[in-house]
Amino acid sequence: MKIAMLGGSFNPVHLGHLFLADTALADLGYDRIILVPAYQSPFKIGADAASPADRLEMLAASIPGDPRLTIDDCEIRREGVSFTIDTIHEVIARYKPDGKPGLIMGDDLAGSFEQWQKHDEIAELADIIIARRLNDAGNSAVERFPYPYKDLNNEIMNISSRIVREKISSGGNWRYLVPSGARYLIENRNLYGLSPSAGISAADTSGADAADGGKKPAAETFAQIIVNIENCARSILTAPRFHHSRSVALMAWDLCRRFALDAQRGYLAGIAHDLCKQMSEDELVRLAHSDGGGSSKIEQEKPGLLHARAAAVLLRSKYGIADEDILEAIRCHTTANWNMGNLAKVVYIADKIEVTRPGVDPELRDMIGKTDLDTLFQAVFNNTVAHLKSREINLSYGTKRLLAAMHKRNNL
Secondary structure (H helix, E strand, O other): OOEEEEEEOOOOOOHHHHHHHHHHHHHHOOOEEEEEEOOOOOOOOEOOEOOHHHHHHHHHHHOOOOOOEEEOOHHHHHOOOOOHHHHHHHHHHHHOOOOOOEEEEEOOOHHHHHHOOOHHHHHHHOEEEEEOOOOOOOOHHHHOOOOOOEEEOOOOOOOOHHHHHHHHHHOOOOHHHOOHHHHHHHHHHOHHHOOHHHOOOOOOOHHHHHHOOOOOOOOOOHHHHHHHHHHHHHHHOOHHHHHHHHHHHHHHHHHHHHOOOOHHHHHHHHHHOOOOOOOOHHHHHHHHHOOOOOOOHHHHHOHHHHHHHHHHHHHHHHHOOOOHHHHHHHHOOOOOOOOOOHHHHHHHHHHHHOOOOOOOOHHHHHHOOOOOHHHHHHHHHHHHHHHHHHOOOOOOHHHHHHHHHHHHHHHO
C-alpha cells in the first residue's frame, strides 16, 4: 500500500486540509493519507485554541466512512515537541508501506526544511511532496530546495486554521470552511471563543444523531449506514477505543481487498465490532442473551466477552443489518470459532494486529501481502492463544475447538 503523511496542528481541521489530501490521492496515486496531528500547537490552549483531544476528535468526526484517510496519534501520545523523523520511523515500522512513504509539506515550509532535525535522513526515507500554499507561483524557496521532491500542483484554497479561529472568535462566517463533523464539535463545545449564544446549527445533525444511535431511513445506502455507525461509535466510545475500532475497520478493508472479499462489509464489521465494549455487565448480558443463547462458562466468568455478541444484536436490531457474514465477524472477533467464514477471519486478524495496537509481533504484520488468508489467520490465532496461555487466561470452548481443529489439520 502506498501511503503519505500530512501533519499539522489541525487547529481546527478545515476543508483545505482534506482537499489537499484528496488531491494527493488522486494525482500522485497514493492509497491512503495518514493525518498526523501535532501534540503542541503554536497557540496556547484557551480561547483561541483547542486541546489535542479536541483536535483529534474533530479530525475523526470529519472523515467517517472514508478508508482513504486515517489518523495517527503518535505525536499526541509522545507529548511535547515531536520531530518529523521520529514520526517517519514509526509510520514505516507499523504501516509497512510499499516503497517510501510520502511526506506532504507546504511550499511555505520549504525554506526552513534544512533547519528540521535530521533533514538529510528525512529526504532519504520519505518522498517529499511540496504542495502549493503561497500565491507566488515562482516561490524562490521551492526553487532552491536542495532535495528531490514531487510537486503537488494543487489549487490554492484561501483557508487556514488561523482564519477559521479568527472568524469564530469575532462572530464571522466560518461554518462552511470546516467539515460538518468538526463544525458540530466546535459549536457543541464552544471552542475557539465561540459565544454560547451562537447555538448549534439546525443542519448540524451528524454528531447529534450519532448519540441517539442513528436510526436509518428506509432509503439509506450501505455507505450512509457505515457513516452513521461510525459516528455512533465515535460518540459512545472513548477516544482510544474508537481509534482502535477505526484502525480495525481500515485493516479489514485492506485485507478484504487483498483476499477478494467485499471491502465495505469488512469496514462495517470492523467499525462496529466494539460498539458495546463500554456497556455495563448487566446491559451486556441482557442484550447478548436476546440472541437466544445463554452464557458459556467463560462468559459467566468474564461477562465483558459478551460485548461481541451484544454488538451483533445491536447491529441487527438498531441498524437492520441482516448479513450473517458481518454479524458472525462481529460475534467471533474475541473468542473465534472453529468454523469461521473468511470475513470473520479478516476481522479477527485486524482486531489483533491493527497498526495502533501495541506489542504486536512485527512478523505478523510482515505476513500481510505475502501469504494466504488461512495461513495468516492461523499465525495470528496461534499467537493470541500463546499470549493468553502466558497470562494463565482460560480459553473459551470455541477457541479450544478451533485450536484442536487446526492441530488435527496440520498433523494430517
